[in-house]
Amino acid sequence: MRVHVDAEKCQGHNRCYSLAPELFDVDDLGNAVELNDGNVPEGLEHKARLAVANCPEYAITITE
Amino acid sequence: MADNRHPPVTDFATDFDHTDPTWVNNPFPIWDELRATCPIAHSDRYGGTWLPVTHEHVSAIAYDTENFTSRAVVVSEVRPGPMDLPAPIGVAPPITSDPPFHAMARRLLLPAFAPRKVDALEPFTRQLCNDLLDALEGKDIVDAAVEYAQHIPLRVIAKMLGFPAEDADYFRHVIHLILEEGITVTEDDDERLVEGQALDAYFDNQIADHVANPRDDLTTFLLEAEPDGNKLMHEHVRGTMLLILVAGIDTTWSAIGSALWHLAHNPEDLKRLAAEPDLMPFAIEEMLRAYAPVTMARLVAQDVEIGGCPMKEGDWVLLPFPAANRDPEFFDRADEVIIDREENRHAAFGLGIHRCLGSNLARMELRVAVEEWVKRFPNFELADPSAVTWAAGQVRGPRSIPVRLPG
Ligand code: SF4
Numbered sequence: 001m002r003v004h005v006d007a008e009k010c011q012g013h014n015r016c017y018s019l020a021p022e023l024f025d026v027d028d029l030g031n032a033v034e035l036n037d038g039n040v041p042e043g044l045e046h047k048a049r050l051a052v053a054n055c056p057e058y059a060i061t062i063t064e
Numbered sequence: 065m066a067d068n069r070h071p072p073v074t075d076f077a078t079d080f081d082h083t084d085p086t087w088v089n090n091p092f093p094i095w096d097e098l099r100a101t102c103p104i105a106h107s108d109r110y111g112g113t114w115l116p117v118t119h120e121h122v123s124a125i126a127y128d129t130e131n132f133t134s135r136a137v138v139v140s141e142v143r144p145g146p147m148d149l150p151a152p153i154g155v156a157p158p159i160t161s162d163p164p165f166h167a168m169a170r171r172l173l174l175p176a177f178a179p180r181k182v183d184a185l186e187p188f189t190r191q192l193c194n195d196l197l198d199a200l201e202g203k204d205i206v207d208a209a210v211e212y213a214q215h216i217p218l219r220v221i222a223k224m225l226g227f228p229a230e231d232a233d234y235f236r237h238v239i240h241l242i243l244e245e246g247i248t249v250t251e252d253d254d255e256r257l258v259e260g261q262a263l264d265a266y267f268d269n270q271i272a273d274h275v276a277n278p279r280d281d282l283t284t285f286l287l288e289a290e291p292d293g294n295k296l297m298h299e300h301v302r303g304t305m306l307l308i309l310v311a312g313i314d315t316t317w318s319a320i321g322s323a324l325w326h327l328a329h330n331p332e333d334l335k336r337l338a339a340e341p342d343l344m345p346f347a348i349e350e351m352l353r354a355y356a357p358v359t360m361a362r363l364v365a366q367d368v369e370i371g372g373c374p375m376k377e378g379d380w381v382l383l384p385f386p387a388a389n390r391d392p393e394f395f396d397r398a399d400e401v402i403i404d405r406e407e408n409r410h411a412a413f414g415l416g417i418h419r420c421l422g423s424n425l426a427r428m429e430l431r432v433a434v435e436e437w438v439k440r441f442p443n444f445e446l447a448d449p450s451a452v453t454w455a456a457g458q459v460r461g462p463r464s465i466p467v468r469l470p471g
Contacts, residue, residue, distance in 0.1 A: 011419040014179055018345065018427075029174040030424065054349070055215035056415055 001040040002063050003048050005032045009059035016051035016060055023048055032059070070109075082139070082359065082382060083107050088456045091400070095387040096460045104373045110139050113380040114364075114373065117387040119394035119411070121371050125362060126415040131227050132362035132381060133162050134418060136314040137360045138242070138458060140381045143327070156307035157300060159418065166417060172291045173304065173421055174466040176224075176282055186381040189429055192219055193436040200469065205447045208328070208437075208465040216433050217316035220266060220425070226281030227270055235309055238263055266301045279427060282308070307460060315357050316426045318461020319412075321432045322355035323348070325462045326401060328446040333403050338442035341435070347403040348431050353410035356386040359458040360414060369468075385411045385459065443470050 003023055005016070014028035022044055024032045030045070040048045040062075052060045073084040076094045081087070087094055095117045100106050105115040116122050125132055134142050158169035159295055171352075175181065196215055200206045218232040227235075241259055274283045286301045327334040337347055359382040364375045375381065387412045392398040396407075413420035420426065446452070447466040455463050 011416060012174070012421060013413060014424055017179060017347075026179055028178055040285045050406060054409060056411055056413075057410045058409075061200060 001032050001045055001048060002038040003040055003051065004038050004061050004063070005034050006032075006059045007031065009016070009057045009061075010055075011057050013056055015054040015056070019054060020044065020047040020051045023051065066442040077105045078107065078113055079109065080107045081115075082104055082115075082458065083456045085456075088454050088460075091386070091388060091460070094471045095384065095390060099387075099391065104371045106306055106373065108127075109141065109258065110130055110141060110380055112376070112378070113139060113382060114370075114375055115382045115384065116371070117391075119383060119391040121387060122383055122388040122436070123411065123415050125370065125383060126241050126360075126418070128368075129163055129417060131364040131365055134160055134166075134362060135162065136160065137361050141384060143363065143378065143380075156303045156310070157310060158421070159307050160303075163417070168291055168299070169304075170417075170421065172289055172296075176285060177422050177425055179424050182428050185224070186432060188223060189216065189220055189432045190436060192216060193433055197436060203469060205466055205468055206361075208324045208444075208467050209317070209462050210464060212437065213320040213324065213433065213465075214317045216320060217313045217427055220429055221312045221317075224282050224312075224425075225270075225305060225308060226274065226279055226283045231266075234266070239310055239314050240328075264302060267305050270305070271298075271301060280401045304462070311420075312422050312425070314455070314459045314461065316367070316422075316429050317431050318357035318459055319355070321350065321427060321462040321465060322357065323351040323430065323434050324437060324467070325446070325452060326351060326355065328360040328444060328465065328467050329333075329449065331443070331445065332403070333401070334438065334443065336436075337403065338438050343404050344431060344435060346405060346408075348364075348427065348434065349408045349410065350401060350403050351434075352410075352412040352427075352430070353389045353395070353405075353408055355461075356389050356410065356412035357459050357461050358412070358414075358420075359384040359386060359460070360418070361458065382458075383414075385414060409458075441469055444468065 010031050010048055014026055014030060014032065016032050017026045023035055023040060025035055026032050052062055070081055070083055071079050071088065073079055078099060098117045103116065103118045104121060104168055107113050116125060158166045161169050193216060196212050200211060218235060219229055222229050270283060271287065274287055278284045286296060286304060301392055337343060362381045362383060364377050364379045364381060366377050368375050389412060390398045393440060413423040444467050447468040451464060451466050452462050453464045
């Protein structure tokens with residue numbers, strides 16, 4: 001599983017970062033970037049789905 | 065109280081007023097009814113105002129910065145004239161700015177409110193909450209809004225800006241004037257002018273003090289910033305100070321108050337939260353969804369049709385994010401507070417380019433304030449439900465919450 005943040009859509013709500021700091025980081029402007037090239041380590045799939053389901057801007061996508 | 069400029073509303077679909085006592089006390093049934101019958105209402109009040117109540121329409125307008133301008137974001141009888149505000153900057157950049165100036169003004173401030181900066185303020189906030197709680201120990205009935213919630217953002221914002229903590233009363237006064245302007249403005253413009261000049265003088269003093277003694281705070285940061293190779297104009301610095309005071313205090317005070325009010329009369333939720341602290345992040349987001357404090361506003365920049373409604377240049381549009389957050393088309397069981405709700409794309413902090421700049425700070429203050437309160441008083445309760453009062457205007461939250469503390 002991989003996660004991807006669309007930088008055009010992200011407005012820095014930081015919901016993903018607070019729910020899944022293992023998968024996302026934020027830059028100085030508060031915009032999110034995926035860690036580890038977006039690869040979701042085993043066991044963190046639920047957190048990845050949580051991040052998607054809580055991003056108000058629909059900026060995160062998952063590819064299996 | 066309704067005065068003759070704000071006669072009581074009898075039909076919210078055709079004559080709504082967001083300062084009407086019915087709305088102030090409980091706006092949810094009004095929005096539910098409109099969503100089912102007239103999802104974009106219109107009122108002639110304030111010279112013509114629209115009210116979308118679905119998530120779909122509220123977000124469409126929030127994203128549409130071409131047809132809707134942020135030059136004024138608080139609905140009042142007075143619209144900004146072409147000479148009043150130097151568009152696209154506005155009086156309080158970047159909230160009152162449009163693209164492209166908006167991006168510069170916002171980029172400048174974002175680092176000050178990024179998660180890592182906010183984390184650094186958490187110990188101060190936690191200590192502050194505990195000092196406030198210490199002062200409540202041993203009392204039977206206390207006001208959770210007046211004696212607790214309101215002090216937290218006042219002190220945090222004063223600390224960020226590097227303003228004296230003792231000036232908190234003055235900030236409260238200024239915020240009230242600005243946010244409840246829609247109801248308190250009288251024809252007596254002289255008085256407003258005097259207040260405005262006093263506030264400018266206050267900011268000028270703080271600026272002079274920081275120029276003489278630079279220190280590690282937001283004021284010094286603004287004074288030294290050179291986003292495009294030049295220092296910010298004096299008015300830009302003052303405008304940003306104004307924005308941070310007005311946007312950072314009432315809003316967070318309201319969010320903390322609403323959360324405590326909810327827990328004070330929902331003992332099952334309180335019990336669960338005290339027993340399962342891991343639920344806190346979800347509970348906090350759910351409180352933000354269900355009791356989002358902030359309704360924004362826009363002015364129509366050019367004639368446009370939204371949802372079949374002909375909006376004319378210069379009309380006001382209220383953007384009730386709290387109503388979008390209760391839209392059953394968008395949220396399951398939208399009218400219930402579910403403290404472990406896992407899927408929650410709420411819009412409490414807005415959507416699009418004007419996403420609340422201070423959302424990380426507000427969220428931290430709310431979480432710490434609720435955590436510390438619940439730890440200290442895991443079984444408090446509402447002392448007198450009828451004594452709870454709510455703020456009127458575009459920021460909604462309880463202004464008095466008498467609660468009984470366990471003896
Ligand atoms: S939750 Fe969405 S908008 Fe917020 S930082 Fe993450 S990707 Fe960006």
